[in-house]
Amino acid sequence: MDLTSLIVQVIAGAVGGSAAGAAAKDYSLGTLGNAIAGAIGGGVVGQLVGTFAGQAVESYVGDIAGGAVGGAILMILAGVIRNMTAKG
Numbered sequence: 001m002d003l004t005s006l007i008v009q010v011i012a013g014a015v016g017g018s019a020a021g022a023a024a025k026d027y028s029l030g031t032l033g034n035a036i037a038g039a040i041g042g043g044v045v046g047q048l049v050g051t052f053a054g055q056a057v058e059s060y061v062g063d064i065a066g067g068a069v070g071g072a073i074l075m076i077l078a079g080v081i082r083n084m085t086a087k088g
Contacts, residue, residue: 005050006043008063013042013071020072027079037078038071045070 017038021028029037049066 005060005063006047008060009046009067009070010039010043012064012067013046013074014039016042016068016071017075019068020075021079024076024079027076027083029075029079029082033078034075037075040071041074042067042071045073 014035015038017034017036018031020038021031021034028034046063046066049062049070053062
């Protein structure tokens with residue numbers, strides 16, 4: 001993976017996190033929180049997809065998909081944790 005792929009994954013993650021926040025309002029972290037959590041998730045999951053899937057998804061399509069899915073997953077997890085701690 002190169003720096004360009006990482007940047008694509010982080011941006012896709014931010015978009016994925018923002019979209020997940022808009023779709024799941026109960027777990028939203030706010031506009032900035034959704035984007036930050038999504039960017040982190042996109043970078044991490046995008047790198048893992050590239051590492052484990054290898055050359056099967058080495059293109060930008062794989063970077064975008066892995067980043068967006070990772071961003072959405074991490075944003076939802078962070079929202080669930082925030083809601084659980086706020087109620088307790």
